[in-house]
Amino acid sequence: MPSLPTPVFLPAVDPTAAALVPSLALIGPLLVPASLVGAVVPTLPKTATYIVDISAPNDVDPVLLLNNGAIALVVSQAQLENLSAEGIPSDRLIVKLGESELASAPRLAKAAAGLYVTEATKPVSAKSLGVKAQVFVELKSTSASTLVEDIKASLPTTIVVPTSLLTNGASTATHVSIADAFLAPVISDRPDGLFPTIVSSSTHSSRPLGMVYSSRESVSEAIKTQKGVYQSRKHGLWRKGETSGSVQDLVAIELDCDTDSLVFQVVQHGTGFCHLGTPTCFGSFSGLARLEDTLKSRLESAPEGSYTKRLFTDEKLLRAKILEEAEELCDAQTKEEVAFEAADLFYFALARAVSKGVSLKDIELALDAKALKVTRRKGDAKPKYEAKVAESSTPAPAAAAAPAPVAPAASETIRMKTTKLSTLNKAEQKKLLLRPVLNSLAMIDKVKPIVERVRTEGDAGLKAMTKQFDKAELSSNIQLPPFATPSLEELPPVVREAIDQAYLNVKTFHAAQVDKAPLKVETMPGVVCSRFARPIQRVGIYVPGGTAILPSTAIMLGVPAQVAGCKEIVLATPPRADGSISPEVLYVAQLTGVTAILKAGGAQAVAAMAYGTGEVPKVDKIFGPGNQWVTAAKMYLQNDTDALIAIDMPAGPSEVLVMADSTANPVFVASDLLSQAEHGVDSQVVLVAINLTEKHLAEIEAEVDKQARALPRVEIARQAIAKSLIVLVDTQAEGIAFSNEYAPEHLILHLENAPAAVASIDNAGSVFVGAFTPESCGDYASGTNHTLPTNGYARQFSGVNTASFQKSITSQEITREGLSVLGPVVVTLAEREGLDAHANAVRVRLQALQA
Structure with a gap:
């Protein structure tokens, strides 16, 4: 650095x-x-x-x-x-x-x-x-x-x-x-006191845009508005692009080493910086900057059938060209050959970047971010490329020599890493609690353009992105009730009955959570304080979908919204290619009283619910799981005062901690571990083994390997399990203490007296008590909610429940007699804080009582 x-x-x-x-x-x-x-x-x-x-x-x-x-x-x-x-x-x-x-x-x-x-x-x-x-x-x-x-x-x-x-x-x-x-240290040697200012493009670093002048007033306005604002020597304050439309977003201001001139880094919009219509006052860009502009232009307007158009529309062709040029660069020897082949590779690599909305500045920022990292991966090439290089550089063996057999990765045992807690120092134990690094900042940067497009373009932008990302061309993104009842062919009776039972169980449990009456407390004679619950009026529930079918999430979010009494429930879910919604989710929408279905997915759906559009109702709080785009959009929008929304909780990869003692059934334990491992390669799976014998532990590991191989998603489970952990502890108390520090999303207790252990659990999203309580039941139909805090947030967040869809309001009612006693207390405290108007509001009433 x-x-x-x-x-x-x-x-x-x-x-x-x-x-x-x-x-x-x-x-x-x-x-x-x-x-x-x-x-x-x-x-x-x-x-x-x-x-x-x-x-x-x-x-x-x-x-x-x-x-x-x-x-x-x-x-x-x-x-x-x-x-x-x-x-x-x-x-x-x-x-x-x-x-x-x-x-x-x-x-x-x-x-x-x-x-x-x-x-x-x-x-x-x-x-x-x-x-x-x-x-x-x-x-x-x-x-x-x-x-x-x-x-x-x-x-x-x-x-x-x-x-x-x-x-x-x-x-x-x-x-x-x-x-x-x-500007405290800045000096000017000019009679007019202005500061020479170099304007540089934040997106094109090959040459400056031009040279202008700044004043204290213009710098103050630029910082305040975050726009390119300068001082014209003839016309005063100059807001760049105010008349031409070629405005600038200000990225940074820097001083030179002598503190007598400035550099403005900007993002230039419109035709360019110069009044002559060129990108800079020194002509056009060159090199990579010019290539980037050319590719961006051709992405929008390349004629059908042209080579550049084929590169942007045929991913296989572009992939083949990148691989071809990379190999040719590796084979190049002379200076001229290396320069020629590197230029070809840059062309196709930048075409790939531009096709995905990635700029040279994005690449530079990625390089800067990598330079800041203090941990580095080993840096070896992936095995398939090492093998390819070895194959191309090693002479072929004689015909009689048989190649040594190489065991495929699939034959390796699927097993977890093991560590004994008592052998680790405090720093090492702390590292066991860490989840993988989630680069939320990078994802938020990626969703900002999507969110901004919905905010500025409304329904038109939303429809365009639904076509782009969900591959569905819709006349409207909103579907209103009454929703058509799915046919028996679409939703067989056995599936319908399963949904009905899950809905009933979840509704029974969540309805019991509703406050039946306001809380009233007389804090002193004549002073009554109350607290009462009111539903959040407008809520959005996000149900991942598209090709997936997730009626369980629709139930887990729709039911508490329904029983809480929310007046508007907007269910957002990606449509299928024909514009329809899965019948399972549609059926749940009927059951839970959904007032509008938003047929859109990803960050754009979250933004539409947050801001509202002509068609999409604005909501006050957004719930639900989703991929990293959805999560980043929720995190970004909750801090945007224009959106003014709340979200349910931070989200991360799914996780489970299974605690097992000598009474645990290896088959059950392994199945619980794998039920989370199949979610994704970043799923977090931990087994806390309490004084298990080597034989018992080996039986569990053997079951994990055996059951994983029988799963359709075995490759996902294989990768998740390889990064998962067995923590050996000596006592149940030691295991529970570790679990409370880890704060898992799901905690499963395979213990001799599991119900008694629950009293010691301080941090967990949801607890599954005993050998016959698999986490899957909570995910679908036992009655508890499956939208739970991950990534250690169970230390401070609850899972979604009925109260999540409500807010509490307090009230107080004070009688004449109550104020006569309480009033002097309030006057004393208000005067002590110097808030005389507060004291006076009480004092005038006390005087009226005395009169």
Whole structure:
């Protein structure tokens, strides 16, 4: 990784800074406390950089933070030693020290890329400390009145600035504008005080777009609007593209090394930057940038039958060309041959990228993200390519020599990894709790264009994407009741009866969860407080589908919405190619009182329900599982104030933890493990084996192998099981403690006295008690809900239930007598807080009572 950036100042994000984050992300890295990573990082643009402060006690994984994009971590001195010992590069660490500890700065700087000095009474510099590391200083005295001067006086030291001191508006006595803080060190040698500004394309890095001028006013407006805004020497403030339509989205602003000129990185829209109609003031782009523009143009308008059109429509042809050119590049020897063949490979590789909506900038960002990772895979080629290279470079054997037999992968035993908990230290035990890294940030970046298209284009955009992704051309994406009853041929009686029974069981359990009457409590004589439940008026339920048939999910989400009393229930599910919905889901929609079916899938369906369109009703909360596109769209939209929606919970791959003691039946245990392993290769499967004999454990492993081979989805199960884990423990208490830390989605208890163990379970999505309670029953028809928290979120989230579709409202009623006693208490507290109007609202009533 390159050396740490030297920002003008480092904004320290606090929980109230959400409105400032997009603007602050334009001017350099943000300092995000570990506790706010989940809230702040998903909202950042993909070009933003950030540093995470993990120096306070927390349970975050430093490696995970760095792999997911943090450019550095702020750590305590104790953490510095531990993380360095674990192999985390020193150039990714910034160590905290107090002003009284500055004598140790030279020693600490040898093990870190930066020093973070807390509560300093005056600025310090790398030079004064005798170090080469970047220095960040948190000044005790910094306030709005001194901030600009503090920044000027401190460079090249970087001042850490609380976001509570900053504003997107003009500077005041209590807040400093972000632009004023950023421009604090900037100087101009021009009589008019303007700053030369290079405008660079964020998507085309081959040459600048042009040179303009900026003022303090234009920079402030650019940061506030996140658009290209400059200062015309003739006409004043210049909002680029205001009349021509060639607007710019601002990506970043940087200072040059002498702090006397600026660089604006922008995404240029329209015909281009120059008034002559060219992309830049220096002519057209060249090289890869020009090729990308050409391919994008041809993707939209290449004539039928042309070679480029064939590349975009015939995936087999494009795949063959990429493989062909890659092999020819590998065979090339001379400089000219390598350049020629590499150019061919770039052409076809970029054609593939453009066909999938991937830009050169996306590729550059992917390279940057890879460079930030601190863990690396081994890097060997995949076996099939190693074998191919060996085959092409090794002389053929003599005819008499028989090749050595190679056992196919399918013959290998399907088995889990095993570890004994008591032999691991705390750090190793903690790693057992980690799920695979989910790059939610990358997925959110991918769904943003889809979400934005639905928001701006409404039904037209939704129909176009339904045709593109679901392969169904619809006149309308909405189907309203009454829904046609599926025929007996479509829905045989045995299936209908199974759905009816599952619906009845789930409805019975969820109806029992409804609050029968308001809660009323007299907290003191004459003061009655109440709480009562009300349904969320409009809910959206997402049922994955298309070629799949998932009536169980429709039941699990439709029933609690129905019994909670939601007035509008929008069921979204991908249509089949002919535009129809599976009869099973259609039947459940009838049973559960669905008020509209949205025939669309993926992020576009989630966005349509979140924003509403001409046809699609807007909802207040969205429920349901889905692939990573659906999950990312839900996560993104819950933070969009234009959408104003809630979601049920974060989602990850399906998971199960099975706890087994000496009474466990190996056949049952293996079947429970595999019931989750078949969901997907990323499914999480854990067996906690309590003091099992080697023979008993071997029987379970043999059953896993045997039963897996009989499954149609054996290859999926094989990959999931290979990454799964057997944790050996000595006692039931040790096993339950591990399970509570792991917080599984599904917990299955194969224990001698399973019902008694339930009292000790603190964290789980749903518990399956005893040998004859398979997880499958909860998935379909026992009555509990199968929409459950994954990825360890069972520590703080419940599974979907009736209350998920309701919100609680509180009320209070106070009599004259009650206020006469309570009123003086309230007046005292309000006056103490300096809220005189609050106190007065009570005081005037007390005076009326006395009169």
